[in-house]
Amino acid sequence: xxxxxxxxxxxxxxxxxxxxxxxxxxxxxxxxxxxxxxxxxxxxxxxxxxxxxxxxxxxxxxxxxxxxxxxxxxxxxxxxxx
Amino acid sequence: xxxxxxxxxxxxxxxxxxxxxxxxxxxxxxxxxxxxxxxxxxxxxxxxxxxxxxxxxxxxxxxxxxxxxxxxxxxxxxxxxxxxxxxxxxxxxxxxxxxxxx
Numbered sequence: 001x002x003x004x005x006x007x008x009x010x011x012x013x014x015x016x017x018x019x020x021x022x023x024x025x026x027x028x029x030x031x032x033x034x035x036x037x038x039x040x041x042x043x044x045x046x047x048x049x050x051x052x053x054x055x056x057x058x059x060x061x062x063x064x065x066x067x068x069x070x071x072x073x074x075x076x077x078x079x080x081x082x
Numbered sequence: 083x084x085x086x087x088x089x090x091x092x093x094x095x096x097x098x099x100x101x102x103x104x105x106x107x108x109x110x111x112x113x114x115x116x117x118x119x120x121x122x123x124x125x126x127x128x129x130x131x132x133x134x135x136x137x138x139x140x141x142x143x144x145x146x147x148x149x150x151x152x153x154x155x156x157x158x159x160x161x162x163x164x165x166x167x168x169x170x171x172x173x174x175x176x177x178x179x180x181x182x183x184x
Contacts, residue, residue: 001089008096015103019115027112027167034159035106035119039099041152042130045145046092049134057144061151068155075162079169 002050009046013039030074037067084136091133098126111175112167120160127152 013036020032041064048056105118131145131152 005092005096009099012096012099012103015100016106016119019106025112025167025172027163027170027172028115030163031112031116031119032106034163035102035123038123038127038152038156041148042095042099042127045131045134045148048141049137054141054144057141057148061144061148064148064151064155068159071159072162075159075166078163079166 002046006043006046006050009039009043013043026074026078030071030078033074034067034071037063037071040067084139088133088136091129091136093133095126095129095133098122098129102126112172113164113174116160116164116167120156124152124156127156 016032016035016039020029020036023029023032041060044056044060044063048054048060099122102118102122105122106115109115109118128149131149135142135145
């Protein structure tokens, strides 16, 4: 069950990766990065269920925090430059 | 019984993620892609985390903290990207407001 769910989630991340590589503007790439990082949080929770380790939940929390900071900093870069 | 609820919630969340990724490919311009990429992924994450709560009841508080964190930060980052894109001068592909005369 979990193997199949993780494979479908990785397929969705791959489709978002296509938009990340192809996107015509910078905002497209930032949105695709945001989607991939949120899917990564869910992927870490599913991996925690699959391996039965609750340590991965802490990693998911820190990963979500870092990706939020990255998206916000990219937004500021688009708006004002460095 | 709780396991079955958990599997149902996780499957719904994964289907939401897949629809969101397909919409990220199919939508015509930046703002539509932004809407697809933020709303539906928030819903998918919440469904997957609730499913994990049903499967492992001892992890509930940590998962609820993660849900609260996602609910706080995800709209903020979407708003920041949308505002920056608008100030950068990106246009909608077809101006709907001009069509109705506003």
